Amino acid sequence: MADPGSARARYRRILWFAARTIAQTWWFELILPRIGFAEYVARGRAARLQGIAKRFHALAVELGGLMIKVGQFMSSRLDVLPPEITNELAGLQDEVPPVDFGPIRELAEAELGIPLERAFAYVDPVPVAAASLGQAHRARLTDAEAEDTGFADVVVKVQRPGIEQIVEVDLAALRRVAGWLSRIRFIANHVDLPRLIEEFTHVSLQEIDYLHEAQNAERFAESFAGDPRVGVPVIAWERTTRRVLTMSDVTAIKINDIDGLRAAGIDPTEVAHTFAQIMFDQFFEHGYFHADPHPGNIFVTQTGMRPDGSPEWRLTFVDFGMMGEVPDELRHDLQQVLIAVAGRNGKQLVDSIRRVGVLLPSADTAELERAMTALFARFGGMGFAQLQRLDPREFRDFGREFSDVVRSLPFQLPENFLLIIRAVSLTSGMCSSLDPEFNMWDAVEPYADKLLREERGNVMGAVAREAASVAGIVARLPRRADDLLTKVENGQLTVDLSRMESRMNRIERLARRVISAVLFAALLIAGAVLRAQDIMVGSVLMTASVIPLLYVVFAGFWRPGR
Incomplete structure (x- = not known):
């Protein structure tokens, strides 16, 4: 590459391939369907995709450099890209001369x-x-x-x-x-x-x-x-x-060498789940992750034998040139996304991805929430292999129904996401290749359960803090009322008598609601604490807390004389 002429030739070849691919995609996917050739385009799509993948494969092997990295990324997207592309690029890493x-x-x-x-x-x-x-x-x-x-x-x-x-x-x-x-x-x-x-x-x-x-x-x-x-x-x-x-x-044994793993007595399915757990730990706990976990960078190393005679092993990572970091705030937001996915909660998922920054604040997400709820209801909990066995028409019908919704949303790719997307893609593809029945939902569930337990603990702490705050307000109300009356008696306060009655009524109702809120929080927290020792007493107290809660919620909707 010291020759400037070879550098210019390399540059031109990459641009020519990109221009040709963009033009071909534009013609077949945008123009022809609009003039009545949609069925013709659909029939030849698989062959076209395979042709593009073959041409890129040959170009990447010949040129090397970053073109290999691009091919590795595409070959890992078993969950998104069609097999015509992923199969053609699967062995790209091993073909580097x-x-x-x-x-x-x-x-x-x-x-x-x-x-x-x-x-x-x-x-x-x-x-x-x-x-x-x-x-x-x-x-x-x-x-x-x-x-x-x-x-x-x-x-x-x-x-x-x-x-x-x-x-x-x-x-x-x-x-x-x-x-x-x-x-x-x-x-x-x-x-x-x-x-x-x-x-x-x-x-x-x-x-x-x-x-x-x-x-x-x-x-x-x-x-x-x-x-x-x-x-x-x-x-x-x-x-x-x-x-x-x-x-x-x-x-040692390459992580994708299924025959080698089985010959050593190691279950590829167990390897897939362990690998997913380790990657989740990197994303959500450590905040520092290996961003290039392709098969050449991970080995399965035997470390001994278990009491039942099966081999003990570990995953050994190499090649740490491409690493990523997840800032604390983003890591918390990603945890909320994970909790929403594990709970199949469409609304919570949309709220979470908005906080992550994928959706702009101006996005109207009502239709997207409906789409996510429908998505979870129909496909939630299915693994990659199960999705492959579904009738493709179901995906087409779902995509047709909600494609306009997704396209109209003002989404964006936030900072720090390039390496996260790459690592998640490689992880998903690797696990699916090790175990065709691999279900990401099952891999997420234990981790999501842990996050949910932590979340509940945080919620109880927040309730306790709120109860203390409200109690403080109630405790200060008599002193403030006394100060107010003193100013009125001394002529230091100007009062609009025409509106005094309505304001006093509002203050009275507010005081009642504040006292009810304190009573609700006290009963709820006491019940939660006592329930561990006496489930009957604890349950009664928690149930009784509903009465003051109903007053707090509905008192604002009732007015005397209505």
């Missing part, structure tokens, strides 16, 4: 500042893995280094020569394509593509800085310290630079 060892050796020695023979006792010239941005070789530390680090067998990850220039060209091409798509009003109104490309640029530049990746690996390991489900390689800092990363060798 390796770089000859000569240039790799030259780059590594330049980075480390010494010949490889002095840096390592042994380096295998055949790569154990070739990725889009670098490739990995097995090696062995010298005796002195092994004694310092506590391990000898390592994997040395070396950047592909010239990858920085390749990434620069690919990002420039993606910026241009984003500019084209931003001219389409529907896309521009809902997605700030230039901003997303800049976010992707930031992530990509961090990914080719191996010092940053090493720091990420140690932070990830701290998040799961003491968790037997998760393993992380140890960094050999003395043999690590910005373009060379040396870490303990943790290679």
Whole structure:
């Protein structure tokens, strides 16, 4: 890529592919259906999609770089993209051609500042893995280094020569394509593509800085310290630079090697559920997550045997170049989304996604709430395999009924969402490939139950605080009333006698409602506390609290003389 001519050629090829695909989609999906060729378009859709996927597959393998990352993302969307695309791109990661060892050796020695023979006792010239941005070789530390680090067998990850220039060209091409798509009003109104490309640029530049990746690996390991489900390689800092990363060798069974898992006695279904739980922990508890969990970056490592004779194992993550963070406020909002989904609550789900920022505050969501309620009622609780067995006409009918509603809503893609969407997509696709019957609802339920218990605790605390606040107001009312009467007697208060009676009546009603609210809160809290010791007494008190509650709610709707 040092040749400017090859850089220009790469740039033009990416733009040509994008322009051709956009034009083809525009013609077949927008123009022809409007002039009476909808059935013709539908009949040939599968073949067209497969053709596009094949052309992109060939382009990505030939060009490498960030094009591989784009293909990986699309191949993981088993839950959204049709099989014509995902099947064609499924093996893209494994098809990246390796770089000859000569240039790799030259780059590594330049980075480390010494010949490889002095840096390592042994380096295998055949790569154990070739990725889009670098490739990995097995090696062995010298005796002195092994004694310092506590391990000898390592994997040395070396950047592909010239990858920085390749990434620069690919990002420039993606910026241009984003500019084209931003001219389409529907896309521009809902997605700030230039901003997303800049976010992707930031992530990509961090990914080719191996010092940053090493720091990420140690932070990830701290998040799961003491968790037997998760393993992380140890960094050999003395043999690590910005373009060379040396870490303990943790290679084992690839997470998507179903035959290998079964041969080791490991149930792929159990792996799928454990993987989903670990990813949920990253999103909703740690707020720091692996944003590139594709099959090449996760191993299933045997750690021993259980009493019943089945193998113990853990999931070992590698490649921490692409990591994401979920701010505390966003994490809380995402937890509310999860609770709504687990509870099949359409209204709560719409409210939650509004708080996340996907829906603009101006959105009229009444119809969307109805659509979500209908969606849960018809498809809620179904796994990916169950959805595949449904009559496609059901999806078409549902989509036809609510497509206008969704299109009319002012939604947007908030910040911090690019990596979240990528990680969730890869997780969903991975779990579905390990277990075709995998049901995300079942994976969510235990975590959602925990959140619901915490939520109930927060609600009771809020009720108690509100009761204390109301009690304080009631306690101060006599003093304030006395002060008011004193000012009237001393002539310090001007009173509109024509409206005094109605105002006093309102104050009287307000006082009664405040006292009733305090009584309701007291009965409710007392009942909840006593119910653990005496269920009968507790239940009676909680039931009795309904009487003052009804007065609080309905007193405002009744007026004397009506």
